[in-house]
Amino acid sequence: MVALLSPSKIQELAALVPDWKIEGKHLILVKTFKDFIQAIEFVNKLVEPSETAKHHPDLEISYNQVTIRLTSHDAGGLTEKDFTLAQQISALG
Amino acid sequence: MVALLSPSKIQELAALVPDWKIEGKHLILVKTFKDFIQAIEFVNKLVEPSETAKHHPDLEISYNQVTIRLTSHDAGGLTEKDFTLAQQISALG
Numbered sequence: 001m002v003a004l005l006s007p008s009k010i011q012e013l014a015a016l017v018p019d020w021k022i023e024g025k026h027l028i029l030v031k032t033f034k035d036f037i038q039a040i041e042f043v044n045k046l047v048e049p050s051e052t053a054k055h056h057p058d059l060e061i062s063y064n065q066v067t068i069r070l071t072s073h074d075a076g077g078l079t080e081k082d083f084t085l086a087q088q089i090s091a092l093g
Numbered sequence: 094m095v096a097l098l099s100p101s102k103i104q105e106l107a108a109l110v111p112d113w114k115i116e117g118k119h120l121i122l123v124k125t126f127k128d129f130i131q132a133i134e135f136v137n138k139l140v141e142p143s144e145t146a147k148h149h150p151d152l153e154i155s156y157n158q159v160t161i162r163l164t165s166h167d168a169g170g171l172t173e174k175d176f177t178l179a180q181q182i183s184a185l186g
Contacts, residue, residue, distance in 0.1 A: 036149045040140055043154075047133055056129045059154040061136075 002072060002079040013083040020086050025077040027070040027086050039066050042092070049088040055081045057089070095165060095172040106176040113163075113179050118170040120163040120179050132159050135185070142181040148174045150182070 005013070010022065020027045033039045039061055046068070050056045060067040070086055072079040098106070103115065113120045126132045132154055139161070143149045153160040163179055165172040 036143060037140060040136060043133060043136065047130060050129060056156050058156075059152070061152040061154075063149045063151075 001074050002081050004072075004075045004077045005079060005083075010078055013080070017083060017086045017090060019090055022078070025071050027078065027082050029068045029086070029089065031066045031068070033064045033066070035064050036061075039064050042066055045092045046089060049085060049092075053081060053085050053088075055085050057085070094167050095174050097165075097168050097170045098172060103171055106173075110176060110179045110183060112183055115171070118164050120171065120175050122161045122179070122182065124159045124161070126157045126159070128157050129154075132157050135159055138185045139182060142178060142185075146174060146178050146181075148178050150178070 014020075014022055017027065020029045022028075031039075031042065033042060043059060043061065043066060046057060046059070055070075055072070058069040058071075060069075068089060070082040071077065072081055107113075107115055110120065113122045115121075124132075124135060126135060136152060136154065136159060139150060139152070148163075148165070151162040151164075153162075161182060163175040164170065165174055
């Protein structure tokens with residue numbers, strides 16, 4: 001199990017993923033696309049990095065909007081796995 | 094705009110989609126798959142019927158579980174479009 005991060009470490013890592021917001025135990029990114037098709041295309045791009053990391057974001061899709069929520073359920077909060085996957089997701093464009 | 098259904102018509106149509114539950118103004122189906130990959134594969138199958146109907150379910154994906162939520166936002170509740178799409182989604186297996 002990956003260790004929970006301290007609040008100061010979370011602040012430090014948050015600077016690396018400025019497009020994400022931190023809400024409690026979650027990293028959250030909301031992305032808006034042209035339409036439903038493009039939203040689903042983006043969701044497909046999440047599969048490979050998630051499977052490789054064995055870490056899976058919770059997703060909400062509402063027409064052209066995708067909300068991505070990361071946390072480490074087993075650790076009970078944010079860990080380095082969340083920040084690493086967040087960076088990879090941001091890099092998908 | 095498609096007309097809102099009366100409560101009695103909703104009861105009648107609900108019998109055609111026994112795997113869905115009705116919660117307020119929504120039809121809801123929760124499907125559980127083997128893993129994240131299969132959950133996303135199912136989400137991909139929703140694209141064609143949704144685009145054809147010009148009607149899009151709200152989706153939540155949590156690892157191997159997909160929650161599908163249908164309502165007619167423009168009409169402010171359930172319409173025949175929701176039941177038609179629900180039947181098509183159930184038929185996807």
